Amino acid sequence: MRRLEEMIEKQGRVLPGNILKVDCFLNHQLDVKLLDEVAGEFFRLYSDAKVEKVLTLEVSGIAVAALTALKFGVPMVFAKKTQSANMSEEKYVSRVFSYTKNREYEITVAKEFLRPGERVLIVDDFLANGKALEGLLDLLRQAGSVPVGAAIVIEKGFQGGGDRLRGQGFRVESAAVVDAMADGHIVFRS
């Protein structure tokens, strides 16, 4: 999406460690008009996918996931992050390794909110190495739900997670794919 790429170019800051800081419109302050346009693009891309639910991960995926779910007219569920979750009768649990924080954390969803056979679109703000997305897919696998694909606001293509999942036959659509960040200059995939 050209308008999103322009916003990343104008407002994003490249920090050491391949960090793309976009907290002025995506992670802390939110440009909801832009995010609503992104949600409209997700709806267009997955309009034939018979989406019945949107799944995201707290915190910064929630706004765009809510706007996307509203386009489809379906409920949204967010997985919760915890330091350590016990397996229980009531919830699905998966483990995710965070390279940014260099530690593992757990993500959980109450079992009552994921149903067998339900067609679920995963929405998130960022996709880098793909570990969070794999954790969400693991929760859906446990529930017997049907993941129809992922819709990502910004994919860091050079970190490979998106292309690895595409290589496995999983559909990943990103509103903007950053293929390189060097000397503060951002290169988008065309």
Add this chain to the structure above:
Amino acid sequence: MRRLEEMIEKQGRVLPGNILKVDCFLNHQLDVKLLDEVAGEFFRLYSDAKVEKVLTLEVSGIAVAALTALKFGVPMVFAKKTQSANMSEEKYVSRVFSYTKNREYEITVAKEFLRPGERVLIVDDFLANGKALEGLLDLLRQAGSVPVGAAIVIEKGFQGGGDRLRGQGFRVESAAVVDAMADGHIVFRS
């Protein structure tokens, strides 16, 4: 809002300790169509308030705050919760006591996202004793922003926070006010 009250009656569960569990449509799984109607009600109530920004607190206020900000066509900012935040040049910090968790936590907003004189509407999913709302008001006071009021999805009226703030002349509007919960029966303020 009658439809919200019906949803609370139908789907909410009253747990020991005056806890109203509504995670099937507000806190974990989200009925975004209902929340969009609530956001429309907030827009109607504050349509004359010249709102320039919406402020909420992570996590469960984010979706309804995003939908509300979209109605007004303004940015949304969410305050972050941390265990302990150092005062710094870059962010405003306030302390909030949580009765649910029986401990204090810090809430922060980057200084660049709250401006002096800016007219800010606070949106949140719950209002009980009002401590979180007072913390958000403290952040706005530090920034010199103008709080035009609060828009709350569910106010637990019997915990007194909303009426205390109204008594101080601050505008608080709630889509549903629960005045009593006894034996699983919920009484709404008319």
